[in-house]
Amino acid sequence: MGSVETLDILIVGAGPVGLALALDLGRRGIRSTVVECSSGAESELQAKASVIDERTMEFCRLLGIRDDVANAGYPDDLPSDTIFCTAMNGHYIGRLAMPSAEMREVPEQSAEMLRRCPQIWFDPICARAVHRQGMTDVRYSTKFLRCDQDDSGVVCHLEHVNTGAVHQVRARYVVACDGAGSVLRKTLGIPFDGKDLGYAISSIVKVDLQKHHTWIPAERFMFIGPDGTWGNFTTIDGRSLWRFSVVGGKKKTNLSTFDMDKLLDKAFGRDDIEYEIIKTVQWRRSQYTAERYHKGRVFLAGDAAHTMSPTGGHGLNTGIGDVMGLSWVLQALLEGWGGQRLLEAYTLERRPVALRNGMGSTRNFSIWVDSKGRDKVLNDGPEADEQRRTLGKNMAANMRQEFQPLGLATARHITG
Ligand SMILES: Cc1cc2nc3c(=O)[nH]c(=O)nc-3n(C[C@H](O)[C@H](O)[C@H](O)COP(=O)(O)OP(=O)(O)OC[C@H]3O[C@@H](n4cnc5c(N)ncnc54)[C@H](O)[C@@H]3O)c2cc1C
Structure with a gap:
């Protein structure tokens, strides 16, 4: 058997959250690898997110995609009625x-205004930016199967979707951005509490x-x-x-x-x-939140960590907030200037945000279905x-x- 490839950071899932993390790590000079089971960012027409909120627009500035998102093609003169x-x-x-x-007007609480940029545009914008930046190795048609971790790393078993061939990589840290059905979250046995x-x-x-x-x-x-x-x-x-x-x-x-x-x-x-x-x-x-956002060297982010009703448009935005809070933690761990308690800090910082946004979204949905x-x-x-x-x-x-x-x-x- 040949030697196992070693990586600093493996991101599972090239949805908006995984790609935003790759971009922010790249901005910090950190190389990462993304594995994605589908064949490409533009392969699926998705009827999902379109609200990119003020905070995410600020992050888009940092990631160098602000103008791409603001000028993606949504008509600026269409009333939001x-x-x-x-x-x-x-x-x-x-x-x-x-x-x-x-x-x-741009609200006084933010440097940016909320924009409409549907995921059919947003995800490819992120994918193109990752490609342009050149700091990330994105491997499509590659499916994460399972992992085992020890004190110094995580061995991940990956399958090439087209051939069925399975191989292993060893990463210092792994981030699960693999969506609501997260195989990683299930593999780690992290409880996911909430309601359908x-x-x-x-x-x-x-x-x-x-x-x-x-x-x-x-x-x-x-x-x-x-x-x-x-x-x-x-x-x-x-x-x-x-x-x-x-x-x-x-x-x-x-x-x-x-x-x-x-x-x-x-x-x-x-x-x-x-x-x-x-x-x-x-x-x-649904409205579910993971009990904790990391186990050992594996972190959860985006829908892998929380689900919420789309009523409010918070899912993607909350997920991007997660990874913008996680990337500097990963940098600190990799460069040795952050201690182990930073691992806990990520859950402490981001989980309450998901709980609050999840509750707000469910409250919005209850107004929809009220029959009084x-x-x-x-x-x-x-x-x-x-x-x-x-x-x-x-x-x-x-x-x-x-x-x-x-x-x-x-x-x-x-x-x-
Ligand atoms: C109708 C609707 C409207 C919405 N509107 C909004 C909105 O306006 N604003 C908002 O903020 N949010 C909205 N959302 C929510 C938003 O779409 C999600 O929160 C967002 O897509 C989550 O991004 P993610 O990257 O965490 O997960 P995903 O987008 O689910 O991406 C996960 C990626 O991981 C890949 N993957 C999964 N398993 C594996 C594996 N084993 N190996 C390798 N790859 C894997 C998947 O193929 C996928 O590409 C809406 C959702 C719906 C359904």
Whole structure:
């Protein structure tokens, strides 16, 4: 058997969090290796994050990708409005009006403003920056299987996805950025406590809503029925690409028999709109946090350490905060100017942030699915009109924090 390759830092997962860590380590002059089981950063069209909050934008400055993110292509003149309705040609319930990027001021609590940059752009921006920086060896189609650690390092068993060949590398430190289903977290046996909030189904839909609707321009439509919010349309690129999500049940749905077209017709309120469903995925909404963020020489970051409902747009942002807090710890450990207690400090610093953001996100979701005061929303007549008016005002007031989470992003309490 040949000698085992030795590395300083192995990052498992080339999602936004793993790539941000690689970039920040590179900025500090530290080389790292990333293994990623998929075949490339641009191989999957994902209907996930688009809110890049103020703090993450500040980090993007440090990482040298601020302009790439701010100018990625999301229209600066698109108002961030949310429209509450029963269907797009059904009853109007209300509107949460929020300014477009060009009409917003940079808040005094931050050097940057919140931006929209969907993950279909953000992840490739990070991947290109890592490539440009030249400090990281990114190995796609390479899957982490398991690891064993001793006092001086971690032996990781990796599989080449295309050939099935398994080999070992030895790293001084390993960071699990392998997402919510983290194999590393499970391998280490770190408890993951929290709760499931049900399954959701999302489709990426190509449709020219601007042409079809007078309530546009807006960033989001939320569809409300007597049982609460059942679905939403959220723009991905600010143009013709939208994410249509439906709030699912406690059990997984069989996607092969699931009729998304029927729900799209329900959302449009008519059946003559041309659209194309590009992709449909089912995902689990949950709020879990790892009991600790490291074991020995292995650290957890991003969704591997915490999951939260997307209501608030905190998952990716919290994960990037994790690795920006971890990279200097790794530098200190590698260069010998940081002691072992720094390992604990990472959990102490970052876990409370995930708990707080997770709770905030679940609270936002509970407003979505609340069914109080909605029993007449589909009816005609003055009583139903009055219920819709009241509901619209309440939704707009209660949901402002979800779409303007400056306090959580900058860890300050904002009252204005
Ligand atoms: C509908 C929706 C909307 C969202 N909106 C927002 C938002 O607006 N703002 C926000 O901040 N967050 C949002 N999120 C959450 C955000 O998408 C996640 O928090 C973020 O992707 C987590 O990044 P990550 O790098 O930790 O994990 P992931 O993005 O899951 O990346 C993990 C990577 O690890 C790889 N991997 C997994 N296992 C292995 C293995 N064994 N070996 C090698 N590689 C492996 C995977 O292929 C993947 O590339 C949203 C999520 C959803 C579902």
